[in-house]
Amino acid sequence: MIKAEQLSKTFLHNNGPHVVLEDLEFHLEEKEFVAIVGRSGSGKSTFLDLVMGLTQPSSGSITRTKPDLTIGYVFQRPALLPWRTVLRNVALPLEIAGEPRQVWEEKARHSLAQVGMVHTAEGYPFQLSGGMAQRVAIARALVQEPDLLLMDEPFGALDPILRDNLNVNLLKLWARTKKTILFVTHSINEAIFLSDRVVILEEGRFIEEVVIDIPRPRDFDTFHSSEFIAKVRKIRSIMPIQPNLPRAPL
Amino acid sequence: MTFFCLLFQFVAVEKLTYAAGYIPNVQFAPFYVATSRGYYAEEGLELKMDYTMGPETFKLVALGKIHVGSADPDAFLHAAVRKIPLVHVATLYQSYPIAMIAREEIFEAEKLRNKRIGITGTYGSSYLGLKVMLTEMGLGLKDVRVVPIGFTQVAALQQASVDVVVGYLNNEPVRLKGLGLDVFTYSPGTGNHIPGVGLMTSRKFVEQHPDRVQGFLRATFRGMHDVIKDPRGCFKLVVEGYLPQLSGSANYEAEYQILLATLPFWQSEYMTAEGYGQSPSESWSVLARYLQKDQNNADYANWQGFIDRSFRWRPAQE
Amino acid sequence: MKIPSLLLKTVSPVVLVLSILLMWQLIIWVLSPQEWLFPSPLLVWTRFNELWHANALQHHVLVTGTEVLAGYGLGIFLGLCSGYPISQIRLLEKVATPYLVAANSVPLIAFAPLLLLWLGSGMGTNIVVAAMVVYFPVTISTIAGFHSVSPYHTRLLHSLRANKWQRFRRLELPSAIPGILAGMKIAAPLAVVGAVVGEFLGTGEGLGHLILEANGLLDTAQLFVAIIILALFGICFYLSSLGLEQLLTGPWHHKRRL
Numbered sequence: 035m036i037k038a039e040q041l042s043k044t045f046l047h048n049n050g051p052h053v054v055l056e057d058l059e060f061h062l063e064e065k066e067f068v069a070i071v072g073r074s075g076s077g078k079s080t081f082l083d084l085v086m087g088l089t090q091p092s093s094g095s096i097t098r099t100k101p102d103l104t105i106g107y108v109f110q111r112p113a114l115l116p117w118r119t120v121l122r123n124v125a126l127p128l129e130i131a132g133e134p135r136q137v138w139e140e141k142a143r144h145s146l147a148q149v150g151m152v153h154t155a156e157g158y159p160f161q162l163s164g165g166m167a168q169r170v171a172i173a174r175a176l177v178q179e180p181d182l183l184l185m186d187e188p189f190g191a192l193d194p195i196l197r198d199n200l201n202v203n204l205l206k207l208w209a210r211t212k213k214t215i216l217f218v219t220h221s222i223n224e225a226i227f228l229s230d231r232v233v234i235l236e237e238g239r240f241i242e243e244v245v246i247d248i249p250r251p252r253d254f255d256t257f258h259s260s261e262f263i264a265k266v267r268k269i270r271s272i273m274p275i276q277p278n279l280p281r282a283p284l
Numbered sequence: 285m286t287f288f289c290l291l292f293q294f295v296a297v298e299k300l301t302y303a304a305g306y307i308p309n310v311q312f313a314p315f316y317v318a319t320s321r322g323y324y325a326e327e328g329l330e331l332k333m334d335y336t337m338g339p340e341t342f343k344l345v346a347l348g349k350i351h352v353g354s355a356d357p358d359a360f361l362h363a364a365v366r367k368i369p370l371v372h373v374a375t376l377y378q379s380y381p382i383a384m385i386a387r388e389e390i391f392e393a394e395k396l397r398n399k400r401i402g403i404t405g406t407y408g409s410s411y412l413g414l415k416v417m418l419t420e421m422g423l424g425l426k427d428v429r430v431v432p433i434g435f436t437q438v439a440a441l442q443q444a445s446v447d448v449v450v451g452y453l454n455n456e457p458v459r460l461k462g463l464g465l466d467v468f469t470y471s472p473g474t475g476n477h478i479p480g481v482g483l484m485t486s487r488k489f490v491e492q493h494p495d496r497v498q499g500f501l502r503a504t505f506r507g508m509h510d511v512i513k514d515p516r517g518c519f520k521l522v523v524e525g526y527l528p529q530l531s532g533s534a535n536y537e538a539e540y541q542i543l544l545a546t547l548p549f550w551q552s553e554y555m556t557a558e559g560y561g562q563s564p565s566e567s568w569s570v571l572a573r574y575l576q577k578d579q580n581n582a583d584y585a586n587w588q589g590f591i592d593r594s595f596r597w598r599p600a601q602e
Numbered sequence: 603m604k605i606p607s608l609l610l611k612t613v614s615p616v617v618l619v620l621s622i623l624l625m626w627q628l629i630i631w632v633l634s635p636q637e638w639l640f641p642s643p644l645l646v647w648t649r650f651n652e653l654w655h656a657n658a659l660q661h662h663v664l665v666t667g668t669e670v671l672a673g674y675g676l677g678i679f680l681g682l683c684s685g686y687p688i689s690q691i692r693l694l695e696k697v698a699t700p701y702l703v704a705a706n707s708v709p710l711i712a713f714a715p716l717l718l719l720w721l722g723s724g725m726g727t728n729i730v731v732a733a734m735v736v737y738f739p740v741t742i743s744t745i746a747g748f749h750s751v752s753p754y755h756t757r758l759l760h761s762l763r764a765n766k767w768q769r770f771r772r773l774e775l776p777s778a779i780p781g782i783l784a785g786m787k788i789a790a791p792l793a794v795v796g797a798v799v800g801e802f803l804g805t806g807e808g809l810g811h812l813i814l815e816a817n818g819l820l821d822t823a824q825l826f827v828a829i830i831i832l833a834l835f836g837i838c839f840y841l842s843s844l845g846l847e848q849l850l851t852g853p854w855h856h857k858r859r860l
Binding site for chain 2 (some may be wrong): 636637638715718719722747803806813814815817818819820821822
């Protein structure tokens with residue numbers, strides 16, 4: 035579905051060019067759940083922007099096998115518009131695409147149902163807790179029934195117990211809807227739990243890929259299984275411990 | 285001995301505030317001259333000039349915050365009708381120099397119809413004067429176009445943004461002639477003469493200190509008499525003491541001309557006969573009748589209760 | 603016993619007005635000032651009735667009301683039109699901001715006599731003065747409003763491939779509305795002042811003229827009538843802005859968390 039070859043991206047800053055991504059090779063097949071793990075500043079968001087087509091590569095290529103690929107995007111923060119009801123927030127992508135009211139209203143409700151949030155449809159974002167809001171954001175990303183779902187550390191701002199809960203629910207959703215998901219996180223545990231394979235991004239390069247062959251369906255118990263712990267150990271050993279990289283040259 | 289003299293000085297001189305109703309200018313010459321030549325001091329008074337503008341002076345005098353104030357006669361009657369406790373004690377201007385001023389001879393009904401008449405504002409003495417003059421010509425307010433122009437009379441005529449202005453004979457025509465422009469004027473007819481600007485004080489003050497009021501009036505009219513007798517000399521005195529911005533300026537002569545143009549309004553046959561200080565009783569009646577009709581209020585007829593016409597002063601025979 | 607909030611909302615302004623009237627009357631009873639200095643509420647009410655029945659008020663109220671409304675509307679319209687471009691173009695903003703701040707700090711009504719000289723006296727000039735004093739706070743708060751757009755939201759709309767107009771309509775404008783309304787609330791009483799100042803300088807019409815006339819006639823009751831009507835104008839405009847704010851942002855504002 036997605037193929038990147040010798041993909042590079044360089045940003046120009048006041049004190050010189052900053053190479054964010056260098057010579058990436060990547061492929062993504064349909065119905066896969068792939069996690070990208072990397073520390074803050076390793077270029078994860080930039081990679082997602084390239085996949086989305088929001089920015090162009092400095093060199094190399096990124097191709098989509100389907101020409102009009104629809105992509106849903108979930109951010110780190112829910113980014114719900116406070117002046118719109120939950121329902122209208124979910125419907126936003128359809129409104130922008132020009133769909134009539136009956137269509138977007140029905141699709142938005144359906145999407146909310148998929149994340150279990152239909153009862154909040156007439157409420158406003160300020161009434162939602164962090165976790166609830168993020169679920170609404172996921173519903174929004176799904177409302178156009180995209181081929182690909184990009185998720186950029188969507189649960190990063192939430193507390194760990196809630197996070198685990200959402201992870202389990204996400205897998206259930208994925209099993210139901212059979213989407214292709216590319217999930218970016220800096221949590222090794224989360225990456226392993228969710229995905230079929232984990233790609234490790236370090237200093238702008240994909241340094242390693244680890245296949246996660248833990249059987250599905252996975253649930254809370256998976257976190258304690260020996261296979262899980264083994265994968266954690268493996269990935270930890272690959273990722274070097276270094277000081278944090280800045281987002282832009284200091 | 286010196287101590288007692290000083291004490292006497294301290295006790296004998298009473299401060300007296302006078303609200304002139306406008307910013308310092310040559311028309312206040314009598315007050316300036318009387319102060320310079322010590323006439324107030326001779327009456328045991330020390331004059332302090334106050335330059336608050338407009339109708340506020342009425343309330344200030346009534347409240348006793350100021351002792352004596354200048355009074356437009358129609359405003360005074362308005363105050364009297366509102367039962368503000370004031371007494372009118374003397375008249376400074378024997379007639380009101382209100383006039384319509386234009387650069388063409390258009391002061392008859394058919395020529396004046398629909399012309400633009402510039403006036404300070406549609407209230408006050410000038411508005412009343414305008415109504416009187418229009419009535420004399422057989423016109424009403426709706427037959428002309430009244431345009432409020434604030435204090436820009438001279439500029440308005442110069443630039444012809446209006447056809448006529450309502451102003452004062454001793455002011456705008458003098459200034460316009462000074463700019464080399466010819467002017468024509470129209471004033472209210474003799475039958476419609478009303479008193480000019482006068483002096484008022486609060487009822488309380490005149491009841492408690494009649495001597496100070498008398499002293500103030502005497503000294504003031506002595507000053508006025510001096511100015512009439514020797515305008516050039518007094519003008520010099522006034523400029524040096526109170527209007528220093530005029531000395532050496534281009535306006536020096538122009539302001540002197542204004543002073544000269546003012547002198548006739550301080551005098552009249554009535555004044556020559558009776559002495560300084562009052563206007564004929566008839567002029568007050570005319571005014572009262574006019575206001576009664578204009579304001580539709582019968583209370584204006586009771587003006588006698590507020591106007592004390594007892595003060596007179598004659599200069600000592602030289 | 604819980605008092606329903608709607609009842610509270612309608613009763614409290616009434617209570618406020620009544621208490622002001624009571625305090626006024628109390629001052630009259632205690633100090634017994636002269637009628638011509640400080641009239642009682644009853645006297646002012648009587649004078650109001652006299653003027654109303656003599657048809658001496660209606661025209662002036664209409665004149666001032668029109669000036670305030672037109673000035674307010676014009677000032678807001680121009681403020682919005684200039685505020686948006688300035689907020690979007692960085693260079694323009696750098697250049698314009700010092701002038702805006704300076705102009706907002708100067709008491710603009712001091713320019714009214716100058717405007718009168720250039721434009722002549724009349725309702726038009728008063729509308730211009732009112733629009734001028736409204737323009738600056740509205741522009742400044744419009745700029746602030748458009749600056750308050752969250753970068754996350756901008757990224758979201760960008761990722762949804764929204765075009766410029768959609769971005770404006772669905773994101774920028776709703777984000778800016780609280781800021782814009784704040785400016786409108788500030789400007790409401792200013793519009794009244796602006797319109798009246800022009801009238802003070804002598805247009806012969808309007809509530810400002812009534813005030814001058816009342817002053818000249820030493821009719822303090824009439825003065826109070828005019829002043830109270832002006833105050834009501836200011837309050838009306840303020841409440842309309844408040845109402846608009848409640849309408850547009852009521853359900854969700856001041857509770858932003860996301």
